[in-house]
Amino acid sequence: MKTKxxxxxxxxxxxxxxxxxxxxxxxxIVIIAGIIAYIDQLIKGQIVTNMxxxxxxxxxxxxxxxxxxxxxxxxxxxxxxxxxxxxxRTPLVRIAEVxxxxxxxxxxxxxxxxxxxxxxxxNLFIHARLQSPITWDVIIIPTYIVLSFLxxxxxxxxxxxxxxxxxxxxxxxxxKWYGTFSLNWTGSTAQKAIQSKSIKIIAxxxxxxxxxxxxxxxxxxxxxxxIGWSSTNMGAYxxxxxxVAGVGALIAVVYIIRKSYKLEDYxxxxxxxxxxRLLVLACLIYLYFNINEYLIPAFTASxxxxxxxxxxxxxxxxPLFWFVIIGGLIIPIVVLMFKKGRKPLPMFIxxxxxxxxxxxxxxxxxxxxxxxxxxxxxxVPESWHHYFPSIHEWLxxxxxxxxxxxxxxxxxxxxxxxxxxxxxDEHKLLRTNKITES
Amino acid sequence: MESNNKSSRRKFLDKGLKLGxxxxxxGIGLSKIASKLNAKPDGDSHDKMELxxxxxxxxxxxxxxxxxxEHSSGHDKxxxxxxxxxxxxxxxxxxxxKCKNAxxxxxxxxxxxxxxxxxxxxxxxKMQESKDTAPYWMPTTCQHCDQPACVTVCPVDAxxxxxxxxxxxxxxxxxxxxxCMAACPYSTRVFNxxxxxxxEITLNMDMEQHGHxxxxxxxxGVPSVKGTVDKCDFCxxxxxxxxxxxxxxxxxxxxxxxxxxxxxxxTNGDETLRLGKLLEDKAGYRLLESxxxxxxxYYLPPTDRLVDFEDGLENFTEFQSVEKPE
Numbered sequence: 001m002k003t004k005x006x007x008x009x010x011x012x013x014x015x016x017x018x019x020x021x022x023x024x025x026x027x028x029i030v031i032i033a034g035i036i037a038y039i040d041q042l043i044k045g046q047i048v049t050n051m052x053x054x055x056x057x058x059x060x061x062x063x064x065x066x067x068x069x070x071x072x073x074x075x076x077x078x079x080x081x082x083x084x085x086x087x088x089r090t091p092l093v094r095i096a097e098v099x100x101x102x103x104x105x106x107x108x109x110x111x112x113x114x115x116x117x118x119x120x121x122x123n124l125f126i127h128a129r130l131q132s133p134i135t136w137d138v139i140i141i142p143t144y145i146v147l148s149f150l151x152x153x154x155x156x157x158x159x160x161x162x163x164x165x166x167x168x169x170x171x172x173x174x175x176k177w178y179g180t181f182s183l184n185w186t187g188s189t190a191q192k193a194i195q196s197k198s199i200k201i202i203a204x205x206x207x208x209x210x211x212x213x214x215x216x217x218x219x220x221x222x223x224x225x226x227i228g229w230s231s232t233n234m235g236a237y238x239x240x241x242x243x244v245a246g247v248g249a250l251i252a253v254v255y256i257i258r259k260s261y262k263l264e265d266y267x268x269x270x271x272x273x274x275x276x277r278l279l280v281l282a283c284l285i286y287l288y289f290n291i292n293e294y295l296i297p298a299f300t301a302s303x304x305x306x307x308x309x310x311x312x313x314x315x316x317x318x319p320l321f322w323f324v325i326i327g328g329l330i331i332p333i334v335v336l337m338f339k340k341g342r343k344p345l346p347m348f349i350x351x352x353x354x355x356x357x358x359x360x361x362x363x364x365x366x367x368x369x370x371x372x373x374x375x376x377x378x379x380v381p382e383s384w385h386h387y388f389p390s391i392h393e394w395l396x397x398x399x400x401x402x403x404x405x406x407x408x409x410x411x412x413x414x415x416x417x418x419x420x421x422x423x424x425d426e427h428k429l430l431r432t433n434k435i436t437e438s
Numbered sequence: 439m440e441s442n443n444k445s446s447r448r449k450f451l452d453k454g455l456k457l458g459x460x461x462x463x464x465g466i467g468l469s470k471i472a473s474k475l476n477a478k479p480d481g482d483s484h485d486k487m488e489l490x491x492x493x494x495x496x497x498x499x500x501x502x503x504x505x506x507x508e509h510s511s512g513h514d515k516x517x518x519x520x521x522x523x524x525x526x527x528x529x530x531x532x533x534x535x536k537c538k539n540a541x542x543x544x545x546x547x548x549x550x551x552x553x554x555x556x557x558x559x560x561x562x563x564k565m566q567e568s569k570d571t572a573p574y575w576m577p578t579t580c581q582h583c584d585q586p587a588c589v590t591v592c593p594v595d596a597x598x599x600x601x602x603x604x605x606x607x608x609x610x611x612x613x614x615x616x617x618c619m620a621a622c623p624y625s626t627r628v629f630n631x632x633x634x635x636x637x638e639i640t641l642n643m644d645m646e647q648h649g650h651x652x653x654x655x656x657x658x659g660v661p662s663v664k665g666t667v668d669k670c671d672f673c674x675x676x677x678x679x680x681x682x683x684x685x686x687x688x689x690x691x692x693x694x695x696x697x698x699x700x701x702x703x704x705t706n707g708d709e710t711l712r713l714g715k716l717l718e719d720k721a722g723y724r725l726l727e728s729x730x731x732x733x734x735x736y737y738l739p740p741t742d743r744l745v746d747f748e749d750g751l752e753n754f755t756e757f758q759s760v761e762k763p764e
Binding site: 044045046047049051052053054056057114115116117120121123124126127128129131132133134135138220223224225226370373374375376377378379380381382384 | 555556557558561562564565578587590591592593594595596611612613614615616617619620621623624625627629630631632664665666725726729731755756757758759
């Protein structure tokens with residue numbers, strides 16, 4: 001059993017090692033490349049993308065949907081597991097909260113990248129119309145950003161106070177910053193009562209808000225007449241998809257962090273086992289909605305719908321479609337069913353597969369539908385019949401993904417990855433239990 | 439016990455006070471109403487006016503009750519770009535039996551709206567529903583739906599529906615999210631992906647001609663604006679001058695009929711017909727009626743055709759709808 005000092009020593013933020021510096025530099029380079037591409041897009045217009053009048057939304061939108069989906073992990077892991085008192089969540093919650101916050105911030109930025117007139121952003125408030133799903137997004141995304149931030153911040157306060165004391169002598173400047181953000185935390189009973197009550201309120205609030213967020217995202221598509229979008233299945237389908245994407249991203253990030261910060265004592269195989277079970281559950285639910293979305297409509301498909309399904313099952317998009325279904329859902333389910341599959345390394349590989357599958361899944365949802373309007377595509381250049389992202393789109397999208405990773409990396413440079421206070425409390429609890437038992 | 443007593447006394451006082459206030463206020467209110475009801479015309483009782491109500495009955499009113507009002511200055515005549523032209527409901531009828539893909543409508547539209555992108559506003563589709571049915575040419579404009587999907591989803595009210603039936607775009611407000619394009623089942627909307635190169639000279643000429651400098655929704659958004667949506671506008675600028683839309687006048691075969699539904703007439707420039715009778719006689723229909731978008735454009739089926747479908751094939755270009763200057 002570790003002492004409190006040991007735990008604090010283990011869990012305080014550490015400086016980047018060489019690999020960390022290289023990783024951060026790489027991210028910054030990718031981001032700079034993306035910013036240059038975006039400035040070019042601002043100057044020349046969206047002609048630099050491969051979107052045109054038919055494929056009018058591309059990877060900006062699918063990437064936005066991916067970010068929104070991944071941000072759901074905050075709701076799933078943190079709120080659900082907290083409210084159901086699952087103790088094994090302790091070393092994972094902060095990672096989940098940080099992923100959630102980074103992703104929802106990037107979702108907000110990504111949707112603005114897709115706007116051809118970002119200079120008119122304020123029109124969304126000045127001339128807002130409540131019946132447009134975009135307005136719902138404008139309302140719900142900032143709400144979720146605030147809630148995600150608070151869900152990260154409130155449990156962090158005691159840890160910030162610990163860090164303030166820890167760095168008092170060695171780094172007085174840093175200590176001062178931690179002191180400011182710890183809001184004079186002393187750990188008194190009154191403070192603890194307020195804190196736990198606040199966390200509980202936020203945890204309760206974020207569940208409906210998280211559900212609304214995912215559903216609004218689905219309604220962005222299902223409120224149109226498009227084949228493949230206008231489906232009553234959409235809301236539940238998106239929520240379950242977000243469950244998969246979020247847990248997948250969490251496992252991948254947890255594995256990398258555990259490895260690079262050597263946290264094997266805190267994040268054990270048991271935690272991976274639990275997350276693996278959660279991912280199987282998520283994938284099974286998502287598979288169910290996928291069957292509802294693709295297989296059952298095939299029986300009564302109208303001509304247009306049949307063309308759409310053919311395109312996905314056997315046509316141009318078939319390789320991607322089957323990669324997403326098999327690689328992103330079926331293989332994870334099969335592998336994670338076995339205990340050996342829920343060991344850290346195989347889980348990491350599966351998680352990467354799931355995240356990739358989730359990203360391309362959104363692409364499969366957005367693009368093929370747009371290339372199948374009701375009236376035939378005629379009288380436009382041949383290239384408008386297809387869509388594949390341009391260099392600009394890849395650079396900008398890459399930059400948004402890098403930015404999310406950079407936010408996660410930087411936050412963990414300065415924040416304890418694993419809640420220190422909670423861990424010491426739990427260790428103490430374990431020890432007293434042992435004493436009473438013996 | 440002591441404290442309990444106290445608190446109940448406090449409650450009693452509190453409730454009593456509230457009740458008192460409510461009674462006082464309602465008392466004042468009642469007396470006011472009563473004084474109105476029993477109002478006897480003080481002063482000269484001869485001073486009465488006879489007025490007619492909207493349903494035609496004559497009533498007598500004390501002249502002291504009558505106030506002079508300012509006339510609302512022609513609210514039904516004043517043109518408001520978002521309200522539209524008063525007492526009109528524009529409709530179009532497209533007679534598919536006459537269309538042979540001459541493309542005059544398209545080039546006239548392209549020319550008058552300075553369309554410089556790769557996608558025209560007026561499209562002539564080569565249609566064939568199934569292998570065994572006859573092919574035909576189908577021109578489409580914006581359908582100016584009465585239940586426009588594009589207007590519903592626009593987050594900033596940049597695209598709007600007017601009382602005269604037109605769906606127009608304010609391209610000084612559009613944020614370029616393209617949700618309206620995703621929502622439109624008729625694929626009628628086009629986007630300015632880059633700076634529209636409409637040419638300075640033509641643009642200036644156009645402005646002089648129409649006497650306006652900034653883009654206006656009722657002028658097809660000319661000049662077009664980068665990063666905003668354009669589409670067929672039913673040419674309200676022409677209609678305002680008593681002219682027909684450019685596609686209607688340009689068509690050599692009289693395919694397009696344009697008119698006012700309230701007057702039940704449509705004209706293609708040569709002949710003027712009763713809309714109701716035309717639709718009844720020729721079994722008019724609307725595109726994708728089942729979606730419930732209620733378009734303002736009617737189609738007459740391609741029966742008893744005056745022209746051969748094959749004649750149109752020589753003009754058909756699969757990958758081009760806007761002629762580009764060399």
